[in-house]
Structure formats: C-alpha cells, structure tokens
Amino acid sequence: MTHNAIQRLLLKRFALAAGTYALVLLLLWLAFFTGHYDAPLTSVAIGSALVVTSQAILFAVFYSGCNLRFADPSLTEAQVLLGLGWQTWLIAHLDEARGAFLVFYVLILLFGLFHLSRRSFVRCALLVFFSFSTITLWEGYHFQLPDPAMAVLQVCVLFIVLVWLVLYARYVQASRQRMRQRRFALQAHQDTLRGMMRQLEDLVATDELTGLFNRRHFLRLASRELNAMEAGVVHGLALIDLDHFKRINDLHGHAAGDQVLQAFAGVATACLRDSDVLARYGGEEFVVLLPDCDADSLISCCERLRIAFTDVELIGLNVRNLSLSAGMTLLELGDDLDDALQRADQALYRAKRDGRNRCAAAWENVDA
Ligand SMILES: Nc1nc2c(ncn2[C@@H]2O[C@H](COP(=O)(O)OP(=O)(O)OP(=O)(O)O)[C@@H](O)[C@H]2O)c(=O)[nH]1
Numbered sequence: 001m002t003h004n005a006i007q008r009l010l011l012k013r014f015a016l017a018a019g020t021y022a023l024v025l026l027l028l029w030l031a032f033f034t035g036h037y038d039a040p041l042t043s044v045a046i047g048s049a050l051v052v053t054s055q056a057i058l059f060a061v062f063y064s065g066c067n068l069r070f071a072d073p074s075l076t077e078a079q080v081l082l083g084l085g086w087q088t089w090l091i092a093h094l095d096e097a098r099g100a101f102l103v104f105y106v107l108i109l110l111f112g113l114f115h116l117s118r119r120s121f122v123r124c125a126l127l128v129f130f131s132f133s134t135i136t137l138w139e140g141y142h143f144q145l146p147d148p149a150m151a152v153l154q155v156c157v158l159f160i161v162l163v164w165l166v167l168y169a170r171y172v173q174a175s176r177q178r179m180r181q182r183r184f185a186l187q188a189h190q191d192t193l194r195g196m197m198r199q200l201e202d203l204v205a206t207d208e209l210t211g212l213f214n215r216r217h218f219l220r221l222a223s224r225e226l227n228a229m230e231a232g233v234v235h236g237l238a239l240i241d242l243d244h245f246k247r248i249n250d251l252h253g254h255a256a257g258d259q260v261l262q263a264f265a266g267v268a269t270a271c272l273r274d275s276d277v278l279a280r281y282g283g284e285e286f287v288v289l290l291p292d293c294d295a296d297s298l299i300s301c302c303e304r305l306r307i308a309f310t311d312v313e314l315i316g317l318n319v320r321n322l323s324l325s326a327g328m329t330l331l332e333l334g335d336d337l338d339d340a341l342q343r344a345d346q347a348l349y350r351a352k353r354d355g356r357n358r359c360a361a362a363w364e365n366v367d368a
Contacts, residue, residue: 007065010074014062017079017111018055021086024104025051028090036097051086058082076115080124083108088131096146099154105132106161113169114176121169125162132158207280209258210265215287218279222289222337225277235331236290236298239344240268240305243323243356245284256317257284263312264324271305287341295330295363302326302359310357323357330363 025048031037032044039047058079060066067073087104094101105128112121136151145151205217213221225235242264249257261284268278268286277289290298309324327348331340343362351360 039093076112080112092135213279236293238288238326238328239348240286240326242284267308325351325356326359328361
C-alpha cells in the first residue's frame, strides 16, 4: 500500500473516532439535561470544548502528515489513552446512569484491538479497570454511591468483559501474525516463481552454445523493431555465414568448430553497439540487425566484423584462414521482414559465389 493510501485510511479511521466522540458528547449533554450528570453547566461546556479541541489537534496531526514521524503512524495508543481519559472523566460525573456508559470503555478498547500490541492492549485494559475501580472506591469511601451493591456488580462485570477482551485480542493478533507469515511465504514463493520464469524466458531466447539470441527470439525482436519504425528511419540487416565451416569440423573436429562459433560470437558482440541485435540464425549462420543505420554504416560495420574475425586466434587450436561472408540489406518503413531476410540471403549467396570472405549488398544489383 502506498503512503498516501495508508494516510487516507488513517484519516478515515480518525473520522470514525471523531464521529463517535460527537455522539458521546451528545449523550453527555442529554445526561446533563436529564439530571444524570453531576456538574455545573460551565464545567460541561468547558469539558466539551476540550474534547473538541483535542480532536481538532489530532486532525491537524493527521492532516499535516506529522503522524508519519511516529513509530506507529496510526497513533492508536495515544488515541485510545485519550479516549479512556475522557471516558473516565465522563463516568466520574455520572450517577446511576454510569452503568449504561460503561459500554464506551469496550468501544474504545475495540478501536485498538487490531493495532495495539498485546502488551499495550493489556496495559489499556488494566487502566480501564483501575480507573473505574478507583472512582467506585473513592465514592464508596465518601459514601457517595447511590447503590453500593450495583457499583460492585458493575466492577465485576467490567472485570469479566475486560478479561474476555484481552483474551480475544490475543486470539485476533495471533491470527493476524499467522496471516502475515503466510503472506510473506506466498510473496517469497512468487519471487522464486518470477525468477524461474525469467530464467525460462532466457533459456527459450538464447542459443546454448554461443550465448547469443536464437533465431526465434531474433525474429520476434526484429518484428518489434520493424513495427516501431518511424518514417525516414532506416535499419540495417545482415546475414553472416562462416566460410568453409564444414572443413573446420572435418579437419579439427566438432569441438573445434564449436569453439570457432563461440569465437565469432565474442568478436561480433565486441564489434557491435548495445542496441544492435545479434543472433545465431542456425548452424554456422548469424544475423544482425542494426537499428537506425544507413548503407555506409552497415557496410563499415560488416567489414569491421569480417576483418576482426579473420584476425581471431583460437587458444589451443591451429585453425587458419578464418573468414566469413555477409549479405546486407536495408529496412525501411513498411518493409516486410521475410522479404528483407530473403534479400540479405541472396546477397550472401553472391558473396559466397564471388569467392567468400567478403560482404555483398542487396542494393548493389549486380546480377541485374
Ligand atoms: N561444430 C559445429 N558444427 C556445426 C554446428 N551447426 C552446424 N554445423 C556444421 O556446419 C557445417 C556447415 O556446412 P556447409 O553448410 O556445407 O557450409 P560451409 O562448409 O561453411 O560452406 P560455405 O558456407 O559454402 O562456406 C555442417 O557441417 C554442419 O554440421 C554446430 O553447432 N557446431
């Protein structure tokens, strides 16, 4: 969840608490006008004003984002303690109507059921019990209790309700903990799966021997490049075939042939830009797509590659006269990839036919 979403949620939660305060204040005034609240009008008015002020301060804290500076940005414990304080003040001034208002202690504790730690919850429950018991004892000591037996009953009921709430809170928090652990485990599984998917995608797209893209992945990438092509932009495409590769295999063995293929991959990768797409097209044939490239750049790139390959020295192998032939073509907006590959293939055929170790361009229509 984002910061803003959490903050919105906290503000909604605060609004719920503030609404409850408004209703309790209404009940307070009702108790006052029906003669159940034992305090002068000014005291009730000042008390109500203080409650409203405390809520206004809390609203300012949430609205300004100051709450985010605290370890618990929901400020649950502070809000619960404040609520318990006001509730005790209210209870202390009520006569036999006190019993009906006891329910608000439960309401305040329920507010902290999900967010308070086990310890804080027990602390708050103890505070409720001792606050109410102290008021009852104090009034009993000063013979101010209208019905002492009822007061004892209220203390007992409150005790039982509080014990139940503490046990229930433990149960709820243990369940939440379990759920949180499950969520973490699920997230870890998802990360592993995502990693495996990436590995699989790499495997599917890569040629095992050379580490280059394979033909299928090249065709996908090239089609994407072609579709995203803008007017006026030209891409270069070249099919590259290693010369007399069969002879290398025959004279030096298949492993040596593999080493030559890997050497070509290394040399070609070093000669190309990061944005160029090089792939093994099949056997000893490779393909390269040079985005945003004119005829001159394509020729000089293929020539650079050809010369670099002739200079390759293979460790532990005495393979001489390495060379390659390339067929080049240019891709323009609206061009078809298969057609372009065919043009490059025809140019490659010409390069082979004309003696190999050379680059031929499809646009040089010498056969025409
Ligand atoms: N070592 C090795 N050889 C391969 C691999 N893939 C294909 N080849 C061999 O590459 C050779 C290609 O031979 P040809 O198609 O006759 O081509 P070439 O000998 O290079 O002749 P030109 O292309 O005309 O210059 C075949 O002998 C294949 O067996 C590979 O992965 N490793």
